[in-house]
Amino acid sequence: MRGVVFDGKRVRVVEDLAVREPGPGEVLVAIAAAGLCHSDLSVVDGTIPFPVPVVLGHEGAGVVEAVGAGVTHVGPGDHVALSTLANCGTCPECDRGRPTMCREAIGRPGKPFTRGAADPVYQFASNSAFAERTIVKAVQAVPIPKDIPLRAAALIGCGVLTGVGAVLNRARVDRGDSVVVIGTGGIGLNVLQGARLAGALRIIAVDADPAKESAARQFGATDFLTSAEGVRDLLPTGADHAFECVGRVELIRQAIDLLDRHGQAVLLGVPPAAAEASFLVSSLYLDKSVLGCRYGSSRPQRDIALYAELYRQGRLLLDELVTEVYPVEDFEKARADAEAGRVARAVLTF
Ligand SMILES: [Zn+2]
Ligand SMILES: [Zn+2]
Numbered sequence: 082m083r084g085v086v087f088d089g090k091r092v093r094v095v096e097d098l099a100v101r102e103p104g105p106g107e108v109l110v111a112i113a114a115a116g117l118c119h120s121d122l123s124v125v126d127g128t129i130p131f132p133v134p135v136v137l138g139h140e141g142a143g144v145v146e147a148v149g150a151g152v153t154h155v156g157p158g159d160h161v162a163l164s165t166l167a168n169c170g171t172c173p174e175c176d177r178g179r180p181t182m183c184r185e186a187i188g189r190p191g192k193p194f195t196r197g198a199a200d201p202v203y204q205f206a207s208n209s210a211f212a213e214r215t216i217v218k219a220v221q222a223v224p225i226p227k228d229i230p231l232r233a234a235a236l237i238g239c240g241v242l243t244g245v246g247a248v249l250n251r252a253r254v255d256r257g258d259s260v261v262v263i264g265t266g267g268i269g270l271n272v273l274q275g276a277r278l279a280g281a282l283r284i285i286a287v288d289a290d291p292a293k294e295s296a297a298r299q300f301g302a303t304d305f306l307t308s309a310e311g312v313r314d315l316l317p318t319g320a321d322h323a324f325e326c327v328g329r330v331e332l333i334r335q336a337i338d339l340l341d342r343h344g345q346a347v348l349l350g351v352p353p354a355a356a357e358a359s360f361l362v363s364s365l366y367l368d369k370s371v372l373g374c375r376y377g378s379s380r381p382q383r384d385i386a387l388y389a390e391l392y393r394q395g396r397l398l399l400d401e402l403v404t405e406v407y408p409v410e411d412f413e414k415a416r417a418d419a420e421a422g423r424v425a426r427a428v429l430t431f
Contacts, residue, residue, distance in 0.1 A: 082096075082098050082099065082213035083098065083212070083213055084098040084136045084209070084212035085211035085409065086098065086135070086137070086196070087124060087133060087137055088134045089134070092137065092412070093412075094409060095196060097196050098136065098194055098195075098196055098202070098212055098213075100194050100214050101195075102147070103147055103216055104149045106151050107149040107219065108147075108148050108152055108155060108221075109145070109146045109148070109214060110141075110144065110145055110146065110161060110163065110215055110216075110217060111144050111145075111146045112143040112210050112211075112214065112431050113141075113143040113144065113430065114142055114231050114232035114235040114429065114430050115140060115142075115210035115211055115429050116141070116236045116239065116240065116403075116426050116429075117138075117416065117427040118139060118239050118267065118426075119266070119267070119419075120206070121211075122419065124137060125137075128353060128354075131203070134200075134203065135190075135203040135205050135209075136194050136202055136204060136209035136212050136215070137209065138205065138208065138209055138210035138212065139205055139206035139208040139209070139238070140165075140210060140235055140237075140238040140239035140240065141163050141210025141211075141235050142161065142163065142225070142231045142232075142235040143160075143161065143163075143231060143431075144158065144159070145157050145159045145222065146214065152219045154224065155219075155224050160224065160226070160229070160234070161222040161224055161225060163208055163215075163217055163221055163222060163223070164379070165221070165238065165376070166180055166183075166220070166221060166381055167185070167186050167189075167207035167220070167221055168180035168181075168185060168220060169185035169186070170220050172184065172185065179378070180220075180379075180381070181375045181377075181378055181379060190204055191203070191207070192204065193209075193215070193216045207221065208221070208238075211409065220381070220382065223381055224386075225386070225389045228393070229389055229392060230400070232403060232428050233392065233400050233403070234389065234399070235428060236399055237385050238385065240267040240268055240271050240402065240426065241397070241402075242385065243268055243349065243374075243376055243379075244269070244270070244274075244275055244326075244349070245274060245275035246374075246377020246378055246379040246384060247275065247324065247374045248260075249275055249278070249279060250377055250379060250380075251372060251378040252322045252372065254279035255280070256281075256282075258279070259281065259282060259283040259284075259285075259316050260272075260283070260284045260320060260322045260323075261285045261312055261316075261324070261339055262285070262287065262297075262323075262324045263287045263288075263309060263336055264287070264288060265287075265296065265302075266327075267402065267426050268326045268349055270300045270425060271300075272324045272349070273286060273297060273300040273301040274300045274301045276322075277301030278397070283304065283315065283316065284302050285303070285304045285315055285316070286304070287308065287312065289307055296425065299398070300401070309332075309335045309339060313339075318341045319341030319344055320340060320341055321341055321344050322344065322345055323335075323336035323337070323339045323347070324336070324349055328350025328352045329350065329352060330356050333346070333348060333350075333358040333360075334358060334359065334360055337360045337364060337365070338360075338364060340364075342367040343367065343368045343369065345369065345372055346372065348371065349374060402426045403426050404423070404424035404426060406427075406428045407429055407430070408430055409429045409431055415429060
């Protein structure tokens with residue numbers, strides 16, 4: 082079968098990929114569509130160190146082909162959207178509703194793929210959606226209604242869970258709050274629509290590229306600025322929530338400096354692993370906080386089903402996130418378009 086493999090030097094579409102049968106507690110999924118997220122490219126450029134060779138991709142949706150022993154919540158033919166969270170479901174963190182904090186769900190890449198007679202191939206983010214078929218743990222396969230297009234559902238598993246989840250689960254934005262979103266790429270747009278869903282009153286998008294304004298407004302921005310300098314004109318006492326979605330330390334500083342009393346800066350962008358940010362300690366005295374956030378602090382079985390239903394009701398935008406759809410053979414073009422910032426989300430189809 083076909084898949085997108087990074088061997089440490091090059092990333093290319095191969096035809097000789099195979100995946101093993103699902104074991105106990107696993108689900109074999111035929112991928113219909115998968116979004117190309119910045120994190121896939123971060124593996125290729127080394128920002129995210131990952132063992133190779135590896136099948137890329139980590140936001141996808143498809144049809145269940147087979148299930149292993151003990152899997153009862155989905156069966157062959159069911160449509161599923163996939164999460165990247167292979168949490169155990171039995172530890173104290175899982176049990177208290179914080180699966181993103183499960184220690185079993187971090188840093189244990191499996192090798193369910195092979196290429197010909199060569200060595201096994203790693204799975205990225207417990208997911209590897211850039212393959213015709215992949216294997217996930219039962220907890221990662223979330224059933225969705227069959228009337229939801231799979232190429233829209235594919236985007237829920239990373240960008241939507243991360244962006245909307247950061248607003249609803251981590252920041253817990255309340256009705257009437259003010260929100261600043263720095264950076265309006267794939268994550269930023271989902272933070273904007275999360276803020277709209279939460280009932281935020283003023284939602285200010287900041288992006289250096291003026292061409293991003295119409296999309297930002299479509300996803301919920303009430304105001305658009307090309308520089309954070311203008312935020313104080315709109316919010317003289319500062320913002321209740323500032324989301325940094327770019328991953329640059331000077332923008333993290335900016336997010337903190339924009340906070341109102343009791344405000345919180347939520348860090349979603351990913352700077353290089355050794356990057357250090359600085360801020361005035363005194364600027365946090367008035368009950369302000371800086372929050373990290375993994376994967377939107379999501380509970381995928383609940384949240385993916387919720388977002389799918391909000392999409393059906395027209396309250397969550399998914400189709401509008403997809404700028405362009407490419408057959409998997411055109412991965413190189415999709416990558417070039419994503420790297421050049423020409424697309425909010427490129428989606429690969431199989
Ligand atoms: Zn992602
Ligand atoms: Zn756990």
